[in-house]
Amino acid sequence: MEIMGEITKRILILGNLGYVGPELTKLLRKKYPDYHLTGYDCGFFSKFYTTDLFAPDNLLDVQLYGDVRNTEKLDLSQYDTIIALAAISNDPIGNKFESVTVDVNCNSLVAIAKRAKVQKVKSFVFASSCSVYGFAEEGDRTETSEVNPLTAYAKSKVKAEEELKGIATNDFNVTCLRFATACGMSDRLRLDLVLNDFVACALANNHIEILSDGKPWRPLINVKDMGLAIDWAIHRKNQVACIVVNAGSNDWNYQVKELAQAVKEIFPTITISINENAAPDKRSYRVNFDEFKRIAPNHQPQYDLKRTIVELKEGLEKINFNDKNFRNSNLIRLNVINELLIKNILDQNLFVIKSN
Numbered sequence: 001m002e003i004m005g006e007i008t009k010r011i012l013i014l015g016n017l018g019y020v021g022p023e024l025t026k027l028l029r030k031k032y033p034d035y036h037l038t039g040y041d042c043g044f045f046s047k048f049y050t051t052d053l054f055a056p057d058n059l060l061d062v063q064l065y066g067d068v069r070n071t072e073k074l075d076l077s078q079y080d081t082i083i084a085l086a087a088i089s090n091d092p093i094g095n096k097f098e099s100v101t102v103d104v105n106c107n108s109l110v111a112i113a114k115r116a117k118v119q120k121v122k123s124f125v126f127a128s129s130c131s132v133y134g135f136a137e138e139g140d141r142t143e144t145s146e147v148n149p150l151t152a153y154a155k156s157k158v159k160a161e162e163e164l165k166g167i168a169t170n171d172f173n174v175t176c177l178r179f180a181t182a183c184g185m186s187d188r189l190r191l192d193l194v195l196n197d198f199v200a201c202a203l204a205n206n207h208i209e210i211l212s213d214g215k216p217w218r219p220l221i222n223v224k225d226m227g228l229a230i231d232w233a234i235h236r237k238n239q240v241a242c243i244v245v246n247a248g249s250n251d252w253n254y255q256v257k258e259l260a261q262a263v264k265e266i267f268p269t270i271t272i273s274i275n276e277n278a279a280p281d282k283r284s285y286r287v288n289f290d291e292f293k294r295i296a297p298n299h300q301p302q303y304d305l306k307r308t309i310v311e312l313k314e315g316l317e318k319i320n321f322n323d324k325n326f327r328n329s330n331l332i333r334l335n336v337i338n339e340l341l342i343k344n345i346l347d348q349n350l351f352v353i354k355s356n
């Protein structure tokens with residue numbers, strides 16, 4: 001669509017009211033003031049802002065509320081690109097709600113993609129995850145390595161990738177970004193992500209309690225750099241119908257205990273404890289991001305670990321964060337879901353049944 005000489009895209013972001021969505025919205029709005037941006041989300045976490053500024057969702061042109069399992073009324077033909085962030089987004093919730101996880105993270109999004117293709121949407125960007133590699137310590141995993149999904153969450157991502165691959169054509173591009181574990185400040189921060197948890201621990205408790213033995217490997221990516229990768233996927237040339245690529249950077253493969261040490265460099269007085277008796281964490285993986293560097297040289301991660309930790313510290317200080325008990329708070333995704341269930345706002349299949 002062309003307006004006054006400017007190429008304008010119409011983008012639908014599914015699941016925009018979580019952790020990644022606000023940062024993506026800000027990036028797209030800043031870079032592309034003329035784009036028409038619509039968000040669609042059922043709003044599990046919508047009211048848990050971690051910003052003292054205005055709501056990031058105001059940068060959208062339209063905010064729709066609804067479930068990705070129930071989108072018949074959405075007119076997909078209006079959009080050039082659909083970005084699928086909507087998900088049951090971690091293992092603890094996925095383990096508790098296995099079939100919901102497959103339905104939300106895979107079946108519903110694949111059904112939307114199929115309809116989108118018929119309705120002439122041009123591209124579909126899927127937020128996949130490096131957790132598809134499961135346990136992979138010997139040799140960094142590339143896109144051609146075998147996947148080894150160990151949890152309902154990771155399995156749902158593998159299944160969605162496979163089904164989306166089957167739909168992609170030169171007229172309907174699919175990009176599956178296998179993101180490293182996210183970290184960094186967002187206007188809807190989550191503290192159930194390893195680095196975010198450590199910075200919150202340091203700030204509130206002056207102590208990092210590592211729940212594992214500290215040895216698992218995790219590739220990380222700053223949440224703002226996820227937005228950059230999505231920006232690349234939206235605009236990539238359409239010679240290849242489907243691209244599945246690890247999104248992150250080789251420099252960001254860390255062991256959990258190294259992350260804690262990096263936080264200690266910014267908070268020198270903190271103590272760190274390791275749970276030597278913890279059962280070995282089966283989810284430990286190192287990932288190779290060469291392919292992403294090759295195909296998206298201008299959209300490589302910009303943040304380093306130190307800058308991410310400092311930004312988290314400053315962001316949390318700005319909202320006067322001081323919750324010693326934050327692991328029981330509403331900045332943990334599973335806690336919010338449990339609370340919504342107790343209040344009968346969600347039914348057992350996590351459909352919203354009354355307003356929050």
Ligand SMILES: NC(=O)c1ccc[n+]([C@@H]2O[C@H](COP(=O)([O-])OP(=O)(O)OC[C@H]3O[C@@H](n4cnc5c(N)ncnc54)[C@H](O)[C@@H]3O)[C@@H](O)[C@H]2O)c1
Nearest residue numbers: 015017018019020042044067068085086087089127179182
């Ligand atoms: N955060 C990470 O470490 C990470 C890493 C790799 C991939 N990803 C993927 O990136 C995406 C975004 O992650 P996030 O951290 O922002 O997750 P999040 O949980 O903060 O946000 C997910 C959003 O999806 C919405 N949602 C969930 N079920 C829905 C449904 N049935 N209908 C409509 N909306 C629904 C939620 O309300 C929420 O706003 C997810 O697909 C996640 O799997 C995240």
